[in-house]
Each structure stands twice: as C-alpha cells, then as structure tokens.
Amino acid sequence: MTMWVFGYGSLLWNPGFDVARREVAVLADYHRSFCMRSIHHRGTEAEPGLVLALDAAPGARCAGLALAVAEGQEDRTLDYLRERELISSAYLEKMLPVRFQDGGTAEAVTYVIDPDHVQYCGGLALEEQAQIIARAVGGRGPNTEYLFNTASHLAEIGLSDPDLDWLARRVRALAV
Structure with missing residues (x-):
C-alpha cells in the first residue's frame, strides 16, 4: 500500500525523501497559514520567524501535493519527517484524507498546527506577517x-495562493 504525505509548504520544494509520484490534492477543513512561530528553521527564539502550518477551519480547503513515498522507504521517510516536522511539538502528525484532482482519494501523513502550542500565532494580519518574514533568519x-x-512552487503547479502571493510582493518591497 502506498504511503502518501501531504505537502503544502516546504515539502513542495524540499521533500527530503524519495518521492515516487506527485499528485495535486486538496485537504478539506484546513487552510494554509503563516500561523507558527519558527524558532529553529526560519527564526530564533530571540527573533522568531513564521512558517506555514495547516490551521483547522471547518469548510476550508487547502490545495497542495500528495507525495507518494518510494516503495521500501516508508519507515525511513516517517523517521525523517518526524525529526524534521516535530522538532518543537508545534505540529501534530495526523492521517487525513486528501482528494486528488482526478477524484481519487488517499489517507496522507499530514502535519497540522497544535493551536494550544506556544508557537501558534493564528490570526496575524498580513502586514505583520510580512514584517516578521522580511527580517527573520x-x-x-x-x-x-x-x-x-x-x-513560486505553488504557482508552478497552478495552485497560486493569494495571501502568499501578496506576502511575496510585500516582502520583496520591504527588502528594497
């Protein structure tokens, strides 16, 4: 049975594991959001950055990629993803149903934000997000x-996200 991983952020362009197949897919009842303070990968404890997370929202839909793990690499991939994604316990690992463009479905390993975690920061205004992202390392x-x-990877696969597109334009303007 194929192991699927749902990618909506950095897994789109840097999965870090052997991907046998990529399928555009939609996850229901979550939306992509810069709602997690990053104190390891894209910021520090002193100056946190922001990374994307899936924030629960009934009726929402998040388009991304379902990534099929190469056969025989399932355990290694899960170990790798847990080390990468669960570094601070802000994400919760869940098996969630995704729907492919062709109508098929699969259960996918998915990392969603824990809204009770100290790094959760849902509801920040886009301008505040831009200011944080522009300076964090x-x-x-x-x-x-x-x-x-x-x-850019979302745009390449035809899944432009209006908030991310706005943020990218604004952050580029801030960098000038």
Missing part, C-alpha cells in the same frame, strides 16, 4: 527564502 536560512520558494 534561522538554521535553514532566511524566512524570505521559505516564503518565496513556497509561493
């Missing part, structure tokens, strides 16, 4: 790189 590099890569 963490262990994996500038927060701007994370935003720009995610926005």
